[in-house]
Amino acid sequence: MTSDTMESDVLLARGGDDAAFRRLVDRCSRMVCSIAFAIVRNVHASEDVAQEVFLAAWENLGKLRNPASFLPWLRQVTRNQAHVWRREHAREFTDDAALLAAVDARPSPADDAIAAEEQRLARSARRHSRRRA
Secondary structure: OOHHHHHHHHHHHHOOOHHHHHHHHHHHHHHHHHHHHHHHOOHHHHHHHHHHHHHHHHHHHHHOOOHHHHHHHHHHHHHHHHHHHHHHOHHHHHHHHHHHHHOOOOOOHHHHHHHHHHHHHHHHHHHHHHHHO
């Protein structure tokens, strides 16, 4: 799809042409998901953000003055929506950090058993090597 075709689709979509808007979505969905993923760091969340972006684009396409500016405009809408998602879900990130901090740092019983066995084997090896010397 050339930039002229894209501009044509922007104008058609602005006039309510669903098929033209679908072509724009098809052409831009990877870019939108990639930008969203770079910000939210979650595949499913980036897909949710992309849906919000395309909904916002459909609703606000009439405000876009220059159809040639569609891609930069869409990228900025994506960044804005992704940052909104991050703010709305900030507690989830905080909760994850709190969970990691709350994890008991002491070794598990299995770790203790392995460490004890390693120490026993090391002592045995040292005794064995002293006898040979």
